[in-house]
Amino acid sequence: MRDKYDAIIVGSGASGGAVAYQLCKAGYRVALLEKGRLIRREEFSKDELAYCRRDIVTPNLFDEYHTIEEKIDGAWVETPTFESGWSFWNGNIVGGSSNLMSGMLHRMHPDDFRLKTVYGEIEGANIEDWAISYEELEPYYTLAEELVGISGKAQPHPYKAPRSTKDFPQAPTQESAITKLFDRSCKALGVTPLITPRAVLSQDRGERLACYYSNFCGSYGCSSGAKGSSREAFIAPALATGNLTLLTNSHVTKLHSTQKEVTEVEVVNTLTLASQKLSAKIFVLALQAHESSRLLLNSANKFHPQGLSNSSGEVGKNLIFSAGGAGGGTFYRKSMKKKDFEALMQRGLFVNRSLLDWYIQKNWLGGKEKGGLVEFMFEHQNNISRAISTRYSNSRLLWGKELAQAMHSSFTQSKKIRFEIFNDWLPTDDCFLSLDTKRKDKYGMSVGKLRIHGHPHDMSVAKSIAKECEKVLQEMGAEDIYSSLSSTPPQNLIAGGCRFGDDPKRAVLNKNCQSFDTANLFVADASFMPTGGSTPYTWTIYANALRVGDMIIKVLQRKL
């Protein structure tokens, strides 16, 4: 049965879907293994209780969890996530967490590929240049833009990555009236407002229908197919080729290997707990970054006693997140003209604005510095979470008439706008994944232990940007302006752990994201990234996975 599949892909999220698409379109037979279930487009709903308040699309933390190590009062303290409730799972369904994204996508800047060369080393950080340049990835950014269906508008800006095509395949999604105020305020401050590229169709395209402005986008699956999830953009067309076998509820617990190649994957059916072994010519890991490292370390054998693909000892090292933070302000009915406030309250339309003015700064923190990207958006319209946020006043729980008044006022008399800052989470020796050999999950796998530490530089950058964002909100006339910055990582933006590079002693993967140790193993998810840039990762993951797909085709064609 060795040749039943040309390739087995573990994980169906952003990277797994993109690789599957490339291989299936080229005529190769692929098995795509997804731990979770398939939720079809027509099955998605805007059920806040299920999708946002319960572990419906992620594992129960008592069954599967991580151990988090944080430095508290100078000592590393371990806390399993079933105890903290801090889940590091993100969307275990076909298409992964790309189903649930808000879809604010950005290319990385060419400087992000050469952070060490352009900006120099920073003490305590393990900064390395990428093994490829922006120019090598650019065709795949463009391909992803087309296949995902990213809507937007090409606008000039000195810190925008250059494009090889004139404009986006679709016009931007519809915008809230607040954008006029935002644009006017930015211009008054000498800041350049930019329309956010969004993985959401503004017009019908084939089987996928345009956005219907449901007002509930992030954290939910899309019911029209407008959102460019891996499921819609890649898996559905890959299935249409007839070359894709989609295996749901299929959890890979181990990779079996010889000295030189991976031979089989051990697959457990999550419903029946029956296990089987599947083989192929090529194996591709396409999980979340920390889970790819965990699987490699759990796949140690006599040939690879430190874990698979870990002759360098680098698997799990230099884990990175997206640094930054958030802030916001509030517009009150009482402070605005009636028609302006009512326009603000119109539901469903996007803010669609981002700022790149502080992506690169000269003489800012004492030299030329990498900064970050800022996204502006309305507060999420989830009713329950908005109501819960009104329950306290001066640390005292409100109830009865007081609570009713506060909740009613918050919902009908005000509108909150937020900003989110994305800047580099510098890789350090104190941010990595290892195996927690004391703890095993329900499948008998050693649990992943994440030591988490943010470099102080990350916070300095975020603080500087937050000050500028607050000025924008002030100019707009918002009240109750605040910033909330911390070195607590966003668990949905994880990368690193299997760096790519040119030196097998210092990297896990070569520039094609192919294992140095076992040549028929590729890691297509965000694990390869030595640095993360200052943008959400999704577009880069899509683009790189399409590139990796092309590399695998060359291997299968014996051209590489």
Added chain:
Amino acid sequence: MTTRRTFLSASAVVGLSLVSAKEESRQRELPQELYNILQKVQNHLFPKGTLLPSASLFGATDFLQETLYHSSYDRDIRNFVLRGAKELRDTHKGELLNYNEEQMEKALRDFEETKMGSNWLSRVMILSIEALLSDPIYGGNFQELGWKALETTGGSPRPTSRYVAL
């Protein structure tokens, strides 16, 4: 990040529930006495005559009961809710159900002064708000009165089954 642990620490239930998880999972309904206490508390948090529908109108306690015993709900938190109701019962020597509005206000504000009481009231409040504003398919938000009171609505499409038909 120790939110949940900190939240539950005062009740000392962390770990204990792991031992008793099997036993707990067999139970599907609150003991009547605890149901009555939770109903009394929720009726006080969401009384009649405010800008919001009352707890009895939007179905707060039946929602809470069904939620606590659903497989998707965190069993440590379920045990914490039960433990808090028992604590309240014992502190007031079984008289809580007979309290008038003024006595109830004092009982709950006194409870709020303790770490456990503060956390417990917050949790019961969260469960009550979930009942007020989740899709009516879950048994709360009767006739969408919660949404209507706040001039809002759920997203579209609405769920056609609870918990994505687990």
